[in-house]
Amino acid sequence: MTNGWPHELAPYFEMLRIRRVEEAIARRYSDQQMRTPVHFCIGQEAPAVGVSMHLTLADQVMSAHRNHAHYLAKGGDLGRMIAELYGRSTGCCKGRGGSQHLIDTSVGFAGAAPILGSTISIATGIAFKLAKFNPGEVVVTYFGDAACEEGVFHESLAFASLHSLPIIYVCENNLYSVHSPMESRQPDRPIAELATGHRVPSFEGDGNDVAEVSMLASTAVNRARNGAGPSFLVFNTYRIVGHVGPEVDLNLGYRTQDELDHWERKDPLVQEMRRLGLPTAAWKELSDQMEDSITLEIESAFRFAIESPYPDAAEVALDVVPS
Numbered sequence: 001m002t003n004g005w006p007h008e009l010a011p012y013f014e015m016l017r018i019r020r021v022e023e024a025i026a027r028r029y030s031d032q033q034m035r036t037p038v039h040f041c042i043g044q045e046a047p048a049v050g051v052s053m054h055l056t057l058a059d060q061v062m063s064a065h066r067n068h069a070h071y072l073a074k075g076g077d078l079g080r081m082i083a084e085l086y087g088r089s090t091g092c093c094k095g096r097g098g099s100q101h102l103i104d105t106s107v108g109f110a111g112a113a114p115i116l117g118s119t120i121s122i123a124t125g126i127a128f129k130l131a132k133f134n135p136g137e138v139v140v141t142y143f144g145d146a147a148c149e150e151g152v153f154h155e156s157l158a159f160a161s162l163h164s165l166p167i168i169y170v171c172e173n174n175l176y177s178v179h180s181p182m183e184s185r186q187p188d189r190p191i192a193e194l195a196t197g198h199r200v201p202s203f204e205g206d207g208n209d210v211a212e213v214s215m216l217a218s219t220a221v222n223r224a225r226n227g228a229g230p231s232f233l234v235f236n237t238y239r240i241v242g243h244v245g246p247e248v249d250l251n252l253g254y255r256t257q258d259e260l261d262h263w264e265r266k267d268p269l270v271q272e273m274r275r276l277g278l279p280t281a282a283w284k285e286l287s288d289q290m291e292d293s294i295t296l297e298i299e300s301a302f303r304f305a306i307e308s309p310y311p312d313a314a315e316v317a318l319d320v321v322p323s
């Protein structure tokens, strides 16, 4: 991850950038021009940023439906991401995939797909290939707490362990599967213990603390790069807006204002700002500079998207694998 800011400020900048991008999408979503379901990661920016800091361009990343942070932190192009949300031919999936199917192989973002668990096994296949042909390169696959409830999660970990594959399984535990809380699904089973039977080491940490994420990711990535095999990282975090769409959904009654307030106090941006401990005046100047450059980048990305053409209807069958 190279965003032009000094090393100690880069993670904060990247999280801020992702937050502002999603807020901009949220503001324009009701225009009904982005005809794609959007799963926002507002509040969950730290795992993507803390993990990506340890990845090279050649390393591969896969994600699922809540993928914007993973795509951007890996170096995915913002203009092509926004164009994808607008269904334009310049989108990173040629306007055919929408928010849940981002892909940019030029930066090692191998793709995202919303069928829970599917990308865990695809990423494991990529790791199998890298182990044979590109030693030293690693794969990261991000997924939510509910994806660990799919059988393919266990099959993938068993295979990766057996072949000592260079892969890091990253679970973002935001406590919910759509509106079902963890207590009603798996009340007594810590997620981090799921990997133990497969002899895959687990590391669990505060998913809203980018420094802690980075420390744990560094261990896991080094293990994978040096041939020591897979790791399972569990980052505890929380999504601030609804499961899908930009609204805060307290009206649905599955979570409380108190819970939301608790997690807002643990906001990854606020935590990182405190950790940096800069004096107020210096911080104000830096933060203004960051906000200005992000605003310009976002405006240019939306302009690029809106001015781009839609895909040609005559090409609808292109890139579709015949059944």
Ligand SMILES: Cc1ncc(C[n+]2csc(CCOP(=O)(O)OP(=O)(O)O)c2C)c(N)n1
Pocket: 065, 066, 114, 115, 116, 117, 143, 144, 145, 146, 147, 148, 174, 176, 177, 178, 243
């Ligand atoms: C195989 C499969 N079953 C069900 C769904 C419907 N579904 C979409 S998102 C979701 C919950 C995902 O929860 P989690 O994995 O924790 O990710 P989060 O949305 O919390 O980030 C479900 C059940 C799906 N996409 N795929």
Ligand SMILES: [Mg+2]
Pocket: 144, 145, 146, 172, 173, 174, 175, 176, 177, 178
């Ligand atoms: Mg979840």
